[in-house]
Amino acid sequence: MHKALKKYFPVFVFPTLIPFVISFLIPVVMGIYLSFTKFTTVSNATFVGLENYKQLFSSGDNFLHALWFTVRFTVVSTLTVNLFAFALALLLTKGLPGTNFFRTVFFMPNLIGGIVLGYIWQLIINGLLSGLGVDITYSASYGFGGMILLTNWQLIGYMMIIYIAALQNIPREMKEVAAIDGANAWQSLRHITLPLVMPAVTICFFLTLTNSFKMFDQNYALTGGAPGRQTSMLALDIFQTFYGSVGSEGVGQAKAVVFFILVAIMAGVQLYFTRRREVDA
Amino acid sequence: MKKLSFILLMALLCVFLLSSCGGMREGVYFLNFKPESAAAYNEIAAAYKNETGRSLRVVTAASGTYEQTLKSEIGKTDAPVIFQINGPVGYAAWKDYCLDLKGTKLYEHLSDKSMAIRDGEGVYGIPYVVEGYGIIYNKRILDAYFALPNRATNFQSVDEVNSFIKLKALVEDMTAHKAELGIDGVFAVTSLQSGEDWRWQTHLANLPIYYEFLDKEVDLGNKNDYKEIAFSYADRYKAIFDLYLNNSTTDPKLLGSKQVADSMAEFALGKCAMVQNGNWAYAQIADVAGNTVKPEEVGFMPIYIGVSEEESQGLCIGTENYFAINKNASPEQQAEGIAFLEWLFTSETGKRYVTEKLDFIAPFDTFDENEGPTDPLGKEVSEWLNREENYSVPWVFTVFPGQGFKNDFGAALLQYAQGNKTWEEVKAVFINRWKEEQASALQ
Numbered sequence: 001m002h003k004a005l006k007k008y009f010p011v012f013v014f015p016t017l018i019p020f021v022i023s024f025l026i027p028v029v030m031g032i033y034l035s036f037t038k039f040t041t042v043s044n045a046t047f048v049g050l051e052n053y054k055q056l057f058s059s060g061d062n063f064l065h066a067l068w069f070t071v072r073f074t075v076v077s078t079l080t081v082n083l084f085a086f087a088l089a090l091l092l093t094k095g096l097p098g099t100n101f102f103r104t105v106f107f108m109p110n111l112i113g114g115i116v117l118g119y120i121w122q123l124i125i126n127g128l129l130s131g132l133g134v135d136i137t138y139s140a141s142y143g144f145g146g147m148i149l150l151t152n153w154q155l156i157g158y159m160m161i162i163y164i165a166a167l168q169n170i171p172r173e174m175k176e177v178a179a180i181d182g183a184n185a186w187q188s189l190r191h192i193t194l195p196l197v198m199p200a201v202t203i204c205f206f207l208t209l210t211n212s213f214k215m216f217d218q219n220y221a222l223t224g225g226a227p228g229r230q231t232s233m234l235a236l237d238i239f240q241t242f243y244g245s246v247g248s249e250g251v252g253q254a255k256a257v258v259f260f261i262l263v264a265i266m267a268g269v270q271l272y273f274t275r276r277r278e279v280d281a
Numbered sequence: 282m283k284k285l286s287f288i289l290l291m292a293l294l295c296v297f298l299l300s301s302c303g304g305m306r307e308g309v310y311f312l313n314f315k316p317e318s319a320a321a322y323n324e325i326a327a328a329y330k331n332e333t334g335r336s337l338r339v340v341t342a343a344s345g346t347y348e349q350t351l352k353s354e355i356g357k358t359d360a361p362v363i364f365q366i367n368g369p370v371g372y373a374a375w376k377d378y379c380l381d382l383k384g385t386k387l388y389e390h391l392s393d394k395s396m397a398i399r400d401g402e403g404v405y406g407i408p409y410v411v412e413g414y415g416i417i418y419n420k421r422i423l424d425a426y427f428a429l430p431n432r433a434t435n436f437q438s439v440d441e442v443n444s445f446i447k448l449k450a451l452v453e454d455m456t457a458h459k460a461e462l463g464i465d466g467v468f469a470v471t472s473l474q475s476g477e478d479w480r481w482q483t484h485l486a487n488l489p490i491y492y493e494f495l496d497k498e499v500d501l502g503n504k505n506d507y508k509e510i511a512f513s514y515a516d517r518y519k520a521i522f523d524l525y526l527n528n529s530t531t532d533p534k535l536l537g538s539k540q541v542a543d544s545m546a547e548f549a550l551g552k553c554a555m556v557q558n559g560n561w562a563y564a565q566i567a568d569v570a571g572n573t574v575k576p577e578e579v580g581f582m583p584i585y586i587g588v589s590e591e592e593s594q595g596l597c598i599g600t601e602n603y604f605a606i607n608k609n610a611s612p613e614q615q616a617e618g619i620a621f622l623e624w625l626f627t628s629e630t631g632k633r634y635v636t637e638k639l640d641f642i643a644p645f646d647t648f649d650e651n652e653g654p655t656d657p658l659g660k661e662v663s664e665w666l667n668r669e670e671n672y673s674v675p676w677v678f679t680v681f682p683g684q685g686f687k688n689d690f691g692a693a694l695l696q697y698a699q700g701n702k703t704w705e706e707v708k709a710v711f712i713n714r715w716k717e718e719q720a721s722a723l724q
């Protein structure tokens with residue numbers, strides 16, 4: 001048995017190993033190397049050391065502003081998306097008429113691509129703002145609000161489905177017992193429902209967190225960073241740096257590496273929390 | 282059944298893999314910059330094959346993505362042989378890839394050798410089209426204005442308008458009479474959406490910078506002459522930009538989501554009398570559904586910004602399209618690429634396509650005077666170019682820093698239009714970003 005495993009090892013491993021090396025390992029290594037160079041095309045690079053990273057943290061660059069904007073956006077959207085998704089999930093597990101129809105309706109926005117969504121919402125928001133005689137590029141807070149609205153609209157349905165699945169798994173007896181013991185609706189929600197859907201909460205929290213943090217299409221289509229680059233989030237800022245000006249590809253690449261590290265940290269934290277939850281349960 | 286579907290799936294996968302790594306394709310690879318010419322180039326490729334037996338493969342980058350397409354394409358083994366650079370700054374980015382074209386017939390036929398991109402002894406970019414821009418006007422609406430009994434000016438024709446002061450008087454009085462003229466505003470909307478603002482951050486900025494360069498006797502061949510800029514005609518830029526904003530069809534606060542296409546549609550539908558754009562925009566005007574502007578009603582006038590002795594100023598005429606040949610391609614491929622370009626601009630068939638399908642005003646001595654473009658704006662450009670009494674403003678924006686500078690200046694213009702930035706701040710953005718970007722682009 002052991003021998004056979006050894007013999008067939010390449011047959012089983014290579015089909016996944018080769019794509020992994022080609023499409024993941026090589027690009028990552030190359031990407032990190034390129035962030036220390038000045039380049040126009042990937043095969044033609046000159047080493048410049050830490051120059052790109054210095055530029056990235058210099059005051060004239062938009063990176064730190066984009067980082068702060070992204071963090072603010074992520075916090076607000078994570079909270080609102082989960083709040084609304086949970087509320088909708090509670091509502092749609094009450095057995096009201098039309099439940100299935102509304103579940104489908106709320107899930108649908110999730111199926112539309114980000115660019116299309118961005119342009120549609122740009123039209124809607126500009127239509128509303130034209131009442132004030134301005135448009136979404138007028139102020140960064142309009143862009144911020146617009147993106148929160150868009151993200152909520154898109155993600156609530158998906159998170160709602162996860163919450164619904166968790167809510168349906170709660171044994172009905174527990175709630176009955178609580179009701180007999182005299183618990184009111186709030187107490188039963190706080191002490192029975194919430195603790196039992198905690199795994200779903202963790203998952204949804206991290207899904208919205210990473211989704212918001214890495215957002216690109218919606219940002220690109222809705223505001224494009226306007227006014228100026230004030231509403232550029234990290235991913236868009238990287239894109240704008242990379243393609244924006246001659247000679248800045250390396251700086252864009254350096255930003256991408258920092259971005260990669262941030263996302264990796266977030267994924268690590270997520271893994272830690274979900275694992276701990278599994279042990280607890 | 283399950284097995285069968287599995288086999289089918291595998292087969293499909295194999296087809297996928299094989300098709301994606303198919304071998305080198307046939308013909309000289311030409312990466313085209315102009316999306317509006319994509320269809321014409323495909324016809325040209327067919328004709329070229331027909332006449333010479335050699336094939337050409339044209340790939341067109343989507344609008345506004347040429348640099349990024351080129352960046353990824355040129356790194357491949359099957360890299361473009363013919364590509365284009367947009368001037369000295371573009372050359373600075375791509376100089377490792379540009380072949381010296383000094384000995385080619387194409388360069389020999391170039392009417393004005395100073396137009397080519399040179400570096401030391403070598404010639405690395407050859408311009409292939411001359412274009413012009415100015416203020417496009419609708420003759421019918423202007424004539425309607427000249428026929429008004431109660432107007433405040435006494436111009437009899439648009440030819441009398443030959444300075445900023447006169448232009449301003451004309452435009453402001455037309456705005457006062459816009460209801461009678463049946464227009465929403467004199468100028469089409471000042472499109473300032475990001476990516477749609479090049480008419481202002483590049484084309485309009487060309488004029489003040491040109492006059493500044495004249496004053497300073499800047500040599501465009503010498504990078505050190507334009508490392509920094511004073512933007513000394515900033516107030517003139519502001520004057521013409523304000524004129525556009527205040528006499529437009531649209532409130533200045535709503536410009537952040539307007540595109541060039543919106544402007545051209547307004548002009549084509551007769552909702553405005555004037556729009557700043559170039560001869561390439563004629564196709565866009567003609568293609569608008571419900572177009573009310575006839576070809577003979579379209580005219581061109583220069584953009585006057587109010588410098589002294591501008592009465593004899595003409596259109597802004599120049600090029601930002603230079604052909605370059607990939608230095609890293611094989612010698613055979615390079616020779617084939619050059620042969621195609623020479624065929625296109627010197628053979629009878631090629632020339633016919635250039636004037637009739639591409640609508641280019643080609644800067645080569647193989648074209649005689651009656652072989653000009655056929656669209657009304659292209660004709661006007663050639664006509665202005667040949668006027669003895671007027672001087673054309675060259676396109677000095679080919680030495681503007683990269684896209685980052687232009688985008689930031691455009692964004693600042695939008696914020697100025699919305700009332701969120703003062704003119705002094707816009708001017709500071711222009712001067713500072715110029716300096717920063719030029720330093721990284723030209724090093």
